[in-house]
Amino acid sequence: MTVRTFTLPDLGEGLTEAELVTWLVSVGDTVAVDQPIAEVETAKSAVEVPCPFAGTVHRLHGDAGQTLDVGAPLISVDTGDRAGTPAPEGGGPKGGQSYREEERAGADPAAGTSPGDDDGGSGSVLIGYGTPGGASGGRRRRPKRSAAPAVTAAPVSATVTSAATAAAHDAMASAPRLAPTVVSPIVRKLAKDRGLDIATVRGSGPGGLILRRDVEAAAAPAAPDGAAAPAGAPAGDAAAASPAVPAPEDPAVDARTGLRVAGRVPVSGVRRVIAQAMTRSRAEIPEATVWVDVDATRLLELRAELKAQDPERAPGLMALIARFVLAGLARHPELATRLETREDGSQEIVRFDGVNLGFAAQTDRGLVVPSIRDAHTLSARGLDAELKRLTALARAGKASPAELSGSTFTLNNYGVFGTDGAAAIINHPEVAILGVGRIIDRPWVVDGQLAVRKLTQLSLAFDHRVCDGGAAGGFLRMVADAVENPVSVLADL
Known part of the structure; x- marks a missing residue:
């Protein structure tokens, strides 16, 4: 028999690892070319990995919940070519002992070289789209427990010294x-x-x-x-x-607090990515925050009028505010730039021709930031359509890495959680983020008279290395004026 080993492919967008969520096949199953064999979670989305080989599953490398590096063995398949020479599971990165070589058990180091990676397979795997040249299909089975390692020795007797x-x-x-x-x-x-x-x-x-x-x-x-x-x-x-006498790995009582430990949750997947991004933002960016209370009564009235005229195509409040944000960024483009450090240690501000608008979206996997590409070219209706499309993809875990990266400015609506305001953390490597609080009835002075109005709070966190208070205040005031007088601003857009 000939056993071919398929390694975790390059997932793109600079991702170097993925968490194995679940297996879609088991040892002994028959797989076809391009049949999905496992579901993995990348930095912020879950994708299915297709297999480039056809045959019988010989070994599954890893268990659900493990994090695998790109290039590490994922699955071994018996292709059924008994006329060939057993191929070693070599490969992976050049230089040093690869993960495949470490996984190899009982293989002869002097064995011949393995066949090319494209022999008998369908080619390079493109996550989410199968592999070129192969037909998708094959019967999928319910995930089962991973098989034991191919080579294990008998347990050592307790009487052995x-x-x-x-x-x-x-x-x-x-x-x-x-x-x-x-x-x-x-x-x-x-x-x-x-x-x-x-x-x-x-x-x-x-x-x-x-x-x-x-x-x-x-x-x-x-x-x-x-x-x-x-x-x-x-x-x-x-x-x-004394490594042979291990200490308890999960003590029942926490030594610091004296309380019983109810459970331990590994920081992995999306939660780990969020933690790393937030830590880096706080560590590298000297941020400042400005905020303003805004009368959104006219904006709500305009939204109601648009909905009455065309219920199907009326843009939502977030789309209208996004349109105001893009108008403000056109006047204050420094808030949609990036600060880069060069090889010699010097820094430079990178300006862009346009804006990719990111927006925070809460999902079951955690907080993600889908990006509306070339948002400055879209109308309020176009922005509304993209907001709905990307939100649905993100919450279903189907958004691609490209759709979850590349933003140059982020809009965060934390009002949906019932909060009035927040000091948001900048989405590194961006330099600013605008937050919108909930809209509620509050007393407000209008033309010298006290009235009940629809109030919200806008807060802007910005990188003080690339932007000063004057520009930040000017941008925030422009967005606030647009919310208070939307008709006049939309007439100029």
């Missing part, structure tokens, strides 16, 4: 035909980050399986033989000296 276990590990490491027994991509990445050759690490798991604590112990400074941990040394040092 530590010296015998060490000897067995040394014999395994010296065997020319066996690769390190490691199945977790997290363990591999941890070893790589700490500069360790995974083949030199002794595993304390069943059959010599290399676990995370084994890598941490191997990376810790070695203590002299027979030396005891000094008095007052941290408990982690003692654990590193």
Whole structure:
């Protein structure tokens, strides 16, 4: 039989990893060319990955919830070509030991080179569109539990001494035909980050399986033989000296608070991307915030009139405000720029011919920012159509990476959550974000008389490195005036 291994393809837009959400096939299933085999979650969207090979599923590399690097093995398929020579699972990035080579178990290092990646397959995988030259199809099955690793040794008996276990590990490491027994991509990445050759690490798991604590112990400074941990040394040092006796990984009681731990949720997928983006924004951007209360009564009246005239095509409030924002950016373009640092350490402000308008959208996967490309060329009705289309895609998890990136200015309507105002965090690498609060009845002075009006609050957070208070205040005041007198402003657009 000939086993072909398909690696996680390049997902585009600079993405280097993806979280494996669920398998769509199981070991032993028959797959066709371009049949979806797994659902993965990239930075902010979920996509199905098609397989470029046809045959029988031989092995699934990874479990649901794991994060895989681009180029790491994803699935091995028996293509049924028994006349061929068994192909090693090599490949991946050039230089050093690849993930495929680490996953290879029992393969002969002297074996011949593997066939080209395009032999018997359909070609390069394009996420969401299948692969060129292949026909989609094939019966999809319900996801099942991932199969066990292809090569595992029998569990070590509890009566074996530590010296015998060490000897067995040394014999395994010296065997020319066996690769390190490691199945977790997290363990591999941890070893790589700490500069360790995974083949030199002794595993304390069943059959010599290399676990995370084994890598941490191997990376810790070695203590002299027979030396005891000094008095007052941290408990982690003692654990590193005795990797065969692991400390509890999930204690029932939190040492800091004394409360029982109800659960642990890994920061992964969209939540991790949001955390990284927000941290970077706060760390790099010296932001300032200005805000103003606005009488939106006339804007609501205009919206009601448009809806009465044409209920199907009447733009929503967000589309009208977006149109006012674009008019303000045309007068104050510095708020839709980007600050870049060059190789020599100097900085420059990058200006753009137009605006890609981003808007914050809350989804089940977290907060995302779809981008309306060339928004400055659209009318209020055109903006309304794009807002609805991109919001639906984002909430369904079907928006592409291109549709979730590339914005130069962001509009955030946090009023839908019932809040009046907020100090928004700038969507890095942009330099400004405008927030809109809820519209409610409040007392307001009109022509010297107290009246009940529809009030909202606009807040602008801006990067003080590229914009001063005068420009920020001028932009905010222009948008506020447009909200208060929409008819006169729309006549000029």
